[in-house]
Amino acid sequence: MGARPRPRRRRRRGRVVPPGGGGRARRARRGRRAAPLPRSGRLRRPVHLRHRLRRQPELDGALRPVGLSPRVGGDAGVVRPATRGLASHGRGRGPGRPHGAGPARGVRAVTTEVRVGLDVTPLLGPPSGIRRVTADLVDALPAVGGLEVSGWVLSARADRSTLPPHLEVVHRRLPAAWVHRAWSRADLPPGRWVTGPVDVVHGTNYVVPPGSPALVTVQDLTPVRGGPGVGPGIRRLGRVLERAVRRGAWVHAPCRAVAAEAERLLGVAPERVVVVPNAVGPLPPPDPDRGRRLAGRDTFVLALGETHPRKNLPLLARALDHLPPEVGLVVAGPAGAGEGDLAASVARTGVAGRVTRLTGIGDRDRVDLLGAARVLAFPSRDEGYGLPPLEAVWLGRPVVATAVGALPELVGDRGVALVPPGDDDAFVAALAAAVSDPVAPPDEAVAAVRRLRPDLVAGELADAYRRVARR
Numbered sequence: 001m002g003a004r005p006r007p008r009r010r011r012r013r014g015r016v017v018p019p020g021g022g023g024r025a026r027r028a029r030r031g032r033r034a035a036p037l038p039r040s041g042r043l044r045r046p047v048h049l050r051h052r053l054r055r056q057p058e059l060d061g062a063l064r065p066v067g068l069s070p071r072v073g074g075d076a077g078v079v080r081p082a083t084r085g086l087a088s089h090g091r092g093r094g095p096g097r098p099h100g101a102g103p104a105r106g107v108r109a110v111t112t113e114v115r116v117g118l119d120v121t122p123l124l125g126p127p128s129g130i131r132r133v134t135a136d137l138v139d140a141l142p143a144v145g146g147l148e149v150s151g152w153v154l155s156a157r158a159d160r161s162t163l164p165p166h167l168e169v170v171h172r173r174l175p176a177a178w179v180h181r182a183w184s185r186a187d188l189p190p191g192r193w194v195t196g197p198v199d200v201v202h203g204t205n206y207v208v209p210p211g212s213p214a215l216v217t218v219q220d221l222t223p224v225r226g227g228p229g230v231g232p233g234i235r236r237l238g239r240v241l242e243r244a245v246r247r248g249a250w251v252h253a254p255c256r257a258v259a260a261e262a263e264r265l266l267g268v269a270p271e272r273v274v275v276v277p278n279a280v281g282p283l284p285p286p287d288p289d290r291g292r293r294l295a296g297r298d299t300f301v302l303a304l305g306e307t308h309p310r311k312n313l314p315l316l317a318r319a320l321d322h323l324p325p326e327v328g329l330v331v332a333g334p335a336g337a338g339e340g341d342l343a344a345s346v347a348r349t350g351v352a353g354r355v356t357r358l359t360g361i362g363d364r365d366r367v368d369l370l371g372a373a374r375v376l377a378f379p380s381r382d383e384g385y386g387l388p389p390l391e392a393v394w395l396g397r398p399v400v401a402t403a404v405g406a407l408p409e410l411v412g413d414r415g416v417a418l419v420p421p422g423d424d425d426a427f428v429a430a431l432a433a434a435v436s437d438p439v440a441p442p443d444e445a446v447a448a449v450r451r452l453r454p455d456l457v458a459g460e461l462a463d464a465y466r467r468v469a470r471r
Helices: 022-030 047-054 057-066 129-143 176-183 191-195 232-247 256-266 288-295 314-322 339-349 363-372 387-394 424-436 443-450 454-469
Strands: 010-012 015-017 068-070 079-081 114-119 147-154 169-172 200-203 214-217 250-253 273-275 300-304 328-332 355-358 375-378 399-402 417-419
Touching: 114 129, 114 454, 129 147, 129 387, 129 454, 147 191, 169 191, 176 232, 200 454, 214 232, 214 454, 232 256, 250 256, 250 454, 256 273, 288 355, 288 363, 300 314, 300 363, 314 328, 314 339, 314 424, 328 363, 363 387, 375 387, 375 424, 387 399, 387 443, 399 424, 417 424
Parallel strands: 114 147, 114 200, 147 169, 200 214, 214 250, 250 273, 300 328, 300 375, 328 355, 375 399, 399 417
Antiparallel strands: 010 015, 068 079
8 A cells, every 4th residue: 555645735926835725824714803893883994905095196195185085985996075074975974974874963965966077188288279278178167056177187297286276186197198099999997097986077189088978079070080290199089089979978069160070070969069169268468569579570470370281381481472571470389290391381482581480389479479460370271160360359450361160150251351271372362461451350250259258168068068967
C-alpha cells in the first residue's frame, strides 16, 4: 500500500497557499465577529465602496467646499448634493435618521423642478463664439426659477481656476478626445459618472453623454457634413452627435436654417428640435481710439472670427484692389485651417502692407475694433449663427455680409447689406459702396438684436429643459 498523496497546493498572486487558506486565514475565520451598528442606527457603508470614494480625490476635495459630497447609493462615484442640515432628495430624511423615517423635525425637504447639467468645457478654450454663448448661459441660467444648474468638464489638463466660482462643477480629468471616441462607438463611460445626478444634460458644443435625457446645441452641421478644413476631431464630434440623436437626444438650433438642416441630415423629428437664438450682448460702449491703436491704422475694414475655409476671408484681400489705398484690412481672431489660404491670397495680391493680422484678442478688443472699423465684412459661404455681424448691429455699426446664418431671420435687409453666398463680385461691389458711404443699421434692426438678452434666452432654454425632462 503506497503512501497517501499530498494535497495539491494552490497559487494565489504569485505565492503558494496551503489547502484551507493557511493558518492566518483559518484563525481569522474563527475569530470573526459581526461589526456593531453605528450609533446613528444606519448601516455602515461597505469597506470596498469607501475605498472607491478615496480613489476619487478630485470629487471629494474639489466639490465639498461648494456644498457637494460624494455619496454612494446605487452607483459608486456619483456626486449628490450634501444633506448636512437638509433632508436628502430621494428619501426625505435627514442625517442620522433611520432608513424609512420621515424628515427630522424643523427640517424641510428641498425639491427642485429640473436639475440641469451644463457642459462648461468651452469656457476652458480660446476666445470664440461658443465660449461667449456658454459664458452667457452660465451667468443667466442660475437666475431662472425652478432650475438647479451645475456644470461638467471633460479635460485632462484643465485649470479649474478659469471656471466660474459660483457654479458647482464635476470635473473628470480624462482626455476629451478619448471619451468622444468611446461615445462615438458605445455608451461608455455612462453619463451619470460624467455629469453627476441631473434630470437633463445640456451639451453646449455637439457632445452629450449617454444615459440621461439630453439637449444638444448644434451651431451648424459642419461636423456632420464635413468639407474643407474639417479635421478628424471635428468629424468625431459629428459621429457623437449622430449617436446621441439616435438615442433620443433633443436638438437646440440657434436659427430656423440650422434646425431645418438638422432635421434633414440627422433625421431628428421636428418635435424634438427647439429653436432658441443665442444671446447677443449686452456690450459695453466701444472706445474707437483704442480700436484704431489696436488696428495700427485709422481707416480699415474689419473681419472677426477664426480663419476657417468657409469664412472666405481670402476674398477680402482681393477686394482691397477695389478700395481706396488708405483703407486697410484687419483680420482679428484665432488661427484656423484657412490661415494658409489667407496668407497666400495676401501675398498673391501684393497687399501685405495694408493687412493687419490680430490673434488672441479679448471681448473688450472686439468691441473697440467694431467701434473703430469703417465697416464689418462677413463674406462667409456657410454659417450657423453668425455672431460678429449681430454684434456689429447691436453697436449700430455698418455691416456687409452674406445671407447666411441667423442674420436674414433676425434682421433681414433692413439697413444691412446682404449678398447671396458665393457671389463674390456682388460682395466686393457692396463692400466698396459701404466703405465710400457707410450706412448704420436702422433703429428697428438694432432693437431686434438687442432683444436677444441673456436672461430672455435662458428663460426659453429653461422651457426646453422642462420639455426634455417630461418626455
